Amino acid sequence: MTERHLGPEAARTYELDRRHVFHSWSAQAALDPMVITRAEGSHVWDGYGNRLLDFSSQMVNTNVGHQHPRVVAAIAEQAQRLSTIAPQHANDQRGEAARLIAERTPGDLDRVFFTNGGADANEHAVRMARLVTGRPKVLTRYRSYHGGTQTAINLTGDPRRWSNDNGTAGVVRFFGPYLYRSQFHATTEQQECERALAHLEQVIELEGPRTVAAVLLEAIPGTAGIMVPPPGYLAGVRDLCDRHGIVLIVDEVMTGFGRTGSWFVSADEGVVPDLLTFAKGVNSGYVPLGGVAISERIADFFARRPYPGGLTYSGHPLACAAAVAAITAMEDEKIIDNARTIGADVLGPELAGLAARHPSVGEVRGRGVFWAIELVGDREERTPVAPTGGSSPVMAEVVRTAKELGLLPFTNSNRVHLVPPCTITEAEAREGLAIMDRVLDRADELVAEDR
Numbered sequence: 001m002t003e004r005h006l007g008p009e010a011a012r013t014y015e016l017d018r019r020h021v022f023h024s025w026s027a028q029a030a031l032d033p034m035v036i037t038r039a040e041g042s043h044v045w046d047g048y049g050n051r052l053l054d055f056s057s058q059m060v061n062t063n064v065g066h067q068h069p070r071v072v073a074a075i076a077e078q079a080q081r082l083s084t085i086a087p088q089h090a091n092d093q094r095g096e097a098a099r100l101i102a103e104r105t106p107g108d109l110d111r112v113f114f115t116n117g118g119a120d121a122n123e124h125a126v127r128m129a130r131l132v133t134g135r136p137k138v139l140t141r142y143r144s145y146h147g148g149t150q151t152a153i154n155l156t157g158d159p160r161r162w163s164n165d166n167g168t169a170g171v172v173r174f175f176g177p178y179l180y181r182s183q184f185h186a187t188t189e190q191q192e193c194e195r196a197l198a199h200l201e202q203v204i205e206l207e208g209p210r211t212v213a214a215v216l217l218e219a220i221p222g223t224a225g226i227m228v229p230p231p232g233y234l235a236g237v238r239d240l241c242d243r244h245g246i247v248l249i250v251d252e253v254m255t256g257f258g259r260t261g262s263w264f265v266s267a268d269e270g271v272v273p274d275l276l277t278f279a280k281g282v283n284s285g286y287v288p289l290g291g292v293a294i295s296e297r298i299a300d301f302f303a304r305r306p307y308p309g310g311l312t313y314s315g316h317p318l319a320c321a322a323a324v325a326a327i328t329a330m331e332d333e334k335i336i337d338n339a340r341t342i343g344a345d346v347l348g349p350e351l352a353g354l355a356a357r358h359p360s361v362g363e364v365r366g367r368g369v370f371w372a373i374e375l376v377g378d379r380e381e382r383t384p385v386a387p388t389g390g391s392s393p394v395m396a397e398v399v400r401t402a403k404e405l406g407l408l409p410f411t412n413s414n415r416v417h418l419v420p421p422c423t424i425t426e427a428e429a430r431e432g433l434a435i436m437d438r439v440l441d442r443a444d445e446l447v448a449e450d451r
Contacts, residue, residue, distance in 0.1 A: 010035045010047030024148070025160065034403075039066035042424050044408060052403065053432050055420045056410035060222060060370075061280035063258045064326050064335060065423040071286050074325035078318055087114075087314040094315035097323040101282070101293060104263040104327075107272030109293035113307075114315040118253030118279035119147020121290040122216065124309055125275040126151060128292070129214035129247035130170075131308075132301045137207060139200070139215045141176040143224040146216065146251055155216060158224050159389025174203045176217065178227045180363045180374065181382065189230035197236040209244035214275075219265035222254035223412055226372035228365055234269045241274075247298070248273045253290065254370075257281030258330055258422040261340025261368030274298055281422075283326045289319035330422070339422035343368040346429045347418065354436065360385070360394075360443040371418045373436075377447050384414035385447065394446045401442045407435040 035047030098112040115121045144157035153164045175183040177196040184195035241248040250273040279290030351364040362376035377383040386392035410417040
């Protein structure tokens with residue numbers, strides 16, 4: 001990859017960013033942001049003119065790839081006709097988006113409350129659960145992420161919560177299944193599932209079932225590590241909630257709309273939550289949009305009493321037009337089938353091969369186009385090469401090497417997440433994996449040097 005000086009426009013972009021933009025989750029003085037000048041399909045171009053294969057999908061959301069022509073055209077057409085309208089008025093794109101979403105969610109989740117993104121979707125889902133049950137507590141997992149707004153960050157189970165934690169009022173955490181680093185001394189998926197469910201049941205009993213409004217969990221924890229739950233776990237949580245009158249909220253913000261090779265993980269598992277939250281892939285982030293899919297029981301509660309919540313941009317016509325186009329494209333172009341096939345035939349087998357060849361790889365895991373490589377300093381001890389919520393020289397070098405070779409990864413703690421668009425071709429997937437093989441060569445060297 002040839003590196004040149006930033007062009008005049010890219011240099012200006014960088015100057016304005018560093019002078020005026022306040023970035024999220026960052027120490028501002030330490031930032032050196034990459035300038036992105038354009039994007040198409042599975043690629044982005046930086047300010048030096050380098051083309052990078054986007055294995056991050058930005059924030060794991062460009063499911064239909066960059067600049068999908070049908071989505072771009074739908075936004076432009078809608079802008080010409082009706083750019084915005086207040087949420088109390090019906091508009092055709094909001095109604096059609098809600099219909100398309102309701103047709104794909106499991107069971108009776110036939111009503112949709114639109115939000116601006118995933119964090120406020122989780123905020124509103126929790127508000128609904130507390131109002132319906134009259135109970136204060138919400139149970140969430142350690143190793144989870146539910147958003148950056150005040151309630152959502154306190155519901156989160158990863159270190160980004162710590163600086164924003166104000167006593168986590170009304171939030172109780174539990175351990176979910178994670179066989180590679182089992183809290184339950186399990187050696188099989190079945191043991192991990194049974195023991196994780198027994199642990200959750202005990203937490204509910206000790207907290208007092210009549211105080212628990214909801215259990216909120218990601219269908220597959222994303223940013224925290226892409227830990228695919230063992231078969232039967234989600235169904236077991238559903239059963240526990242049913243026994244105690246607890247609302248089950250499944251966060252499918254990252255997993256929904258094709259990421260795992262299906263519309264929704266909960267549907268794959270035969271589980272119907274009371275509330276399902278979504279965002280990201282619903283329109284690939286072309287215009288901010290999220291929402292809550294609501295069961296009949298929850299919707300009926302608010303049939304004769306007002307729901308005390310709303311947003312100025314709820315069901316924004318540009319965002320909903322993008323969702324209609326994205327969902328229709330996923331269906332017509334068999335994009336979800338492609339994600340499933342790429343995962344089963346390319347990413348899964350090839351990543352297993354990388355794990356076998358590279359001593360720095362502790363485990364690979366995932367589904368569809370949703371995979372994580374866990375990097376360790378010692379396979380026997382499973383020592384992570386970076387602390388939870390932090391980084392390290394090894395991880396910094398992994399990112400630098402990947403970009404130098406033309407790959408843009410998503411990283412968190414000691415993991416590299418390989419999460420390309422659902423539209424990625426087999427050739428592109430193999431190209432990215434070949435680059436990752438070279439990146440892991442470098443990780444192996446650094447791990448060996450540290451011993």
